[in-house]
Amino acid sequence: MTDGVIATDRRGKVILINSPAEKMLRVPHESVNGKAIIDVLDIADDYQFDNLMGQEAPITLDRSTVNERYILRVNFSVIQRETGFVNGVIAVLHDITDQEKVDQERRDFVSNVSHELRTPLTSMHSYLEALSDGAWQDPDLAPKFLEVTQNETERMIRLVNDLLKLSRMDGGREHLDKSFVNFTDFFNHIIDRFEMMKKDSIKFKRFISKEPVIIEIDEDKIMQVLDNIISNANKYSPDGGQISFFLKKFDNKIEVAISDEGLGIPKEDLDKVFDRFFRVDKARSREMGGTGLGLAIAREVIRAHGGEIWAESNRGKGTTVKFTLPYSELPEDDWE
Ligand SMILES: Nc1ncnc2c1ncn2[C@@H]1O[C@H](COP(=O)(O)OP(=O)(O)O)[C@@H](O)[C@H]1O
Ligand SMILES: [Mg+2]
Incomplete structure (x- = not known):
């Protein structure tokens, strides 16, 4: 205007x-x-x-x-x-409404990052202090305290890596390194990998047709998206829970869905879980080593591909995260 x-x-x-x-x-x-x-x-x-x-x-x-x-x-x-x-x-x-909104988001982001870094640092500081005050000589406590500091360090490294990924995408510096991939195989490989590591008590079920689906994607980035969604499903699955994997092909897009039978996400938070640092339960997410950035990264990647991502949930009855990616039948003459 x-x-x-x-x-x-x-x-x-x-x-x-x-x-x-x-x-x-x-x-x-x-x-x-x-x-x-x-x-x-x-x-x-x-x-x-x-x-x-x-x-x-x-x-x-x-x-x-x-x-x-x-x-x-x-x-x-x-x-x-x-x-x-x-x-x-x-x-x-x-x-200046839009500009003001961007400024506000930037301020919130900096304050969130500082807070997210301070939490593990404060905790490491206390444990290291206790160790140097004599706990290092205690054969029971010392290994436990060291383990805590190690976990916190690892979470900080994950956090900084996630932040770098986001900042590269924000700056538009990260271009997509696209290639043609058979998504059916690609999806199955990733599920195989998780299936090998999963707890016995969790069941995996695939609803994926054998038909090859060739689409053009940045493999590494879409793999990160799937990693984030599947590890969430794993984290939030109860013992005996089932995780279901779906792949559907439409005329101009594919739709991927991953469902779990965990505690679900309250309706009012369904969109917010894709915001940076938003967690339904902060303490619980941190305890499980989460950075609160997994789904935010997923959204950036899916949008950069021209797709959409969203979550559906019935509280107490599990969560389904779905995303789409553009798809078109390969024109025959490309292969002449
Ligand atoms: N499958 C799920 N079931 C229940 N809650 C979920 C699920 N996936 C994501 N969430 C909620 O969304 C939040 C954001 O997810 P994410 O960005 O991956 O962060 P993180 O896993 O590091 O906490 C989580 O903290 C959790 O509250
Ligand atoms: Mg996560």
Whole structure:
């Protein structure tokens, strides 16, 4: 949207307002002409017209409602003759809602990262302190304390690696290294790998037709996506639980689904689990070595491929994570 512009006479009454400004302020044209600009902007509590003439820094108007964020920035400049006689003021309004949102997300991200790093560091610090205070000589405690510090170090390494992956994708620096892959085989191999490591009490069931499905993907990145989703399903599966794997082919896409019979995700959190650092249960996720970034990375990768990812869940009855990837039948003449 173009900038809004309001001009006033030398007493601060509005003499001109363009239609973007009317839209931004949500006022009709007729009601504004001749009115004091500080009333039109609704800043009369904080400013008088005389202040605006010396106002060099822009002012920010937060017009957010409960349902919608809406933030405007207003720059003022004085229209002055060479003699110094003031003719009026021009206010330029700019909608900065989106920019403000990005800034806020960046601030939240930095604060989250700091917090996520501080937690393992604080815990390592206490255990190392206890060890150097004498626990190193205790044959029962020492190995336990060392194990804790090692686990925390490993989680921090995972966290930093995940952060680097995300930051490469954010910068658009990470290009996709695509090649044609038979997704049926690819998917089965990954499931095989998890099947070898899984607990005996968890059952795997595949609903995957043998038919080859050739699609163009970045194999390493899609493997990370599947790793993240399957390890979540594993982590959250109860003893005796079943994990089901589905692969469906449509005209222009494939759909992959992985279902477990774990505790599920509350409805209001189904979208949020793809946000960075969001966990339904922070303590539990950390305890299991989670970084809270697995699904956020998965979403970036799937979107970069032009697909979609989402979660479905009936609380207490398990979770299904689904994603799609674009697919098209290979044109015959490519193989001539
Ligand atoms: N299969 C699942 N069942 C229940 N909750 C899940 C499942 N997968 C993900 N979640 C929830 O989503 C959150 C985010 O997942 P993820 O980004 O992989 O982070 P992490 O696994 O490191 O905690 C998890 O902390 C958990 O609360
Ligand atoms: Mg995870």
